[in-house]
Amino acid sequence: MAYHGQVKVGGSPDVRELAHVIITKVAVGPMDNNAYVLRCRATDEQFLIDAANDAHTLRSVIGEGGLASVLTTHQHGDHWQALGAVVAATGARTLAGREDAPGIPVPTDVLLDDGDTVRVGRVELTARHLVGHTPGSIALVYDDPQGHPHVFTGDCLFPGGVGNTHNDPEAFRSLLSDVETKIFDPLPDETWVYPGHGNDTTLGAERPHLAQWRERGW
Template sequence: MNEYTGKVAVGGPADVRELPHATIAKLAVGPMSNNVYLIRCRSTGEAVLIDAADEPERVATLSTLGGTPAQTILTTHQHADHWQALAPTVAHTGARTLAGDADADAIPVPTDRRLAHGERLHVGALEFDVIGLRGHTPGSIALYYADPDGHGHLFTGDSLFPGGVGKTGNPADFESLLDDVQGRIFDVYPDETWFYPGHGNDSTLGAERPSVSQWRARGW
């Protein structure tokens, strides 16, 4: 097993995490240092790409890492920095597109499957919980993979970062997002869950849990 750190830089190589049943690759793309993820099922070779953010040639290369092009592309939310490379990546891979129902109409590539909180997504033999997180956008989606031989892996888009929740436009949206992050993530998944945000470095729920009340008190 290689030593995954989750620390990537625009223009640099992907960091790859080898799990018993899956591989997770993380790539940073410019100009806003977005993270793009590829999760591939070891037993079937099927893969899902999360956020075809920008730099379509590099995203296309990532989509084929370890096998055939990704068959599924999930856009975590409607903000443009997360889908600049979506159209060319779909053209390159022929992948089906997924997004949260409330955000799908704002993404200028047709969404093949609109996701809702509580659904399950299957990628080969891998199963993901679909988690709706309302506040950063109305239809932001996170995915949780429960590794049967290890800890969980959570892909949070721009809804949860080390140090706080994602940016919101008003106090009501902040309360909505923090309520969902607390009730649908921290109250459900264990401390050892490793999470992968839409920008920057990864963290664990255990590292962030003691600060949740402070986030609520400060209001961001």
């Protein structure tokens, strides 16, 4: 079946099989967070994006293959509720943005800066530091050599707009600027966006609305 990215808490994960990596998306409660497990086809190494909640569900998606690493996209509590339990069960190393790591109660093993390379087996992703939703939010870009790019945006980009900047005009301008210059400008319309909550989108679907987002201020 074709991947659609529409998942719900208590429902089945959705799986996308690319040439070099398999992406599994699952939703966990109580705030309908998305978590993503990436598995390198060549090595079977696995990588988790956001141990948001419900360690049992996350461990069932991880399965018996083990977990090498887990990225927390940002410091907000709904994105790390299961982090301690997942790390204790798997021994996975932890990654987070340098500026947000102090706000995550599980120690961070690898501090990420903009442009850093994150490896999942033989697969490489690029960390993009996006400032505004939090000081140290990290998106991950996978530029599929046999297809279009894929970007995991945490709470920085959703269908219909950027993430919540809590009515702070400066934070909004910062986040929109970073999303434009680091995500929209270098990546094509075909780029698939995997957000921290809700359904997926593409840059092509969102690009025509950037000016509208700027004008409305959120």
